[in-house]
């Protein structure tokens with residue numbers, strides 16, 4: 297296999313990967329532009345197995361998308377709506393309680409709570425929501441609010457991000473998901489989400505969270521108008537912040553879905569090779585991230601399974617109900633039973649491990 301990698305012109309990268317040396321942005325470009333996906337997979341798998349052996353993690357989780365009424369209205373998003381839109385919705389705290397109660401008979405470890413940049417819900421509403429979830433399901437870990445939402449909540453509360461996070465943590469916030477990162481490049485943000493906080497601001501919220509001991513994830517939305525250089529700069533910014541704080545748990549490359557959004561008009565979805573490249577290159581570039589997640593809702597179940605041989609070590613979870621990808625044309629469905637997740641992992645020749653949000657409580661399956 298080493299001969300094959302050398303013949304593919306990737307010998308110098310193989311040497312660095314074997315030595316545990318950091319790859320440069322130029323190496324990243326070589327990888328993205330390399331035509332042989334098997335060579336990339338082989339390299340990414342070295343790092344993946346060094347960090348996580350044969351394990352593939354999954355979690356018993358439930359998503360709650362509390363509202364889609366949004367002031368940002370990003371051009372790639374099919375979920376966010378103006379208040380007057382017939383598809384706009386906002387759950388009451390009672391409805392959220394009900395969603396949690398509906399699944400009390402299932403061993404759910406994590407509630408993944410993400411919504412929108414809502415024009416007028418007050419800060420107290422978010423605290424109340426966290427407390428209500430904890431009342432219904434006291435032991436659950438709440439992974440909630442992207443850095444974009446946190447920035448907004450601090451603003452409406454008239455507090456610093458640090459102070460807002462402190463109150464949210466006291467009300468039950470356990471960690472933050474990685475959304476809203478998109479692509480940090482100012483060019484891409486200007487063209488696709490001009491109302492959203494900047495990449496620098498996103499990173500600053502993550503930095504503040506990490507300094508308070510709050511773990512977070514990170515994402516990158518790929519497969520639209522971004523260049524390879526812009527992807528690599530995004531990965532590099534995350535890698536530098538992780539060197540500084542060590543607060544990121546997982547990186548999740550998010551495949552752009554083109555339906556029902558402005559950016560997607562006339563555009564097709566990502567290809568399998570593009571998906572696998574983004575998994576493999578992120579595994580290789582993000583040498584200080586413990587986990588790379590193949591989020592099956594975005595990738596599709598089959599591609600997510602294949603991604604387990606190209607650098608990914610996590611499939612996310614059972615989910616049940618998800619609206620962001622679904623509204624943008626996602627066809628993977630919205631729920632997987634844990635038996636299906638285990639089967640997918642075993643068939644990929646890996647060892648299924650049920651985890652909690654922080655990858656601490658682990659159960660071999």
Ligand code: V47
Nearest residue numbers: 372373473474475476513515517550551552553624
């Ligand atoms: O921030 C929006 C993305 C994100 C589209 O942290 C789209 O474990 C594709 O971040 N096509 C929200 N993507 C979802 C998210 C997430 C999901 C699962 C797990 C975790 C985690 C995080 O979805 C948004 C945005 O980047 N998004 N529209 C679209 N059309």
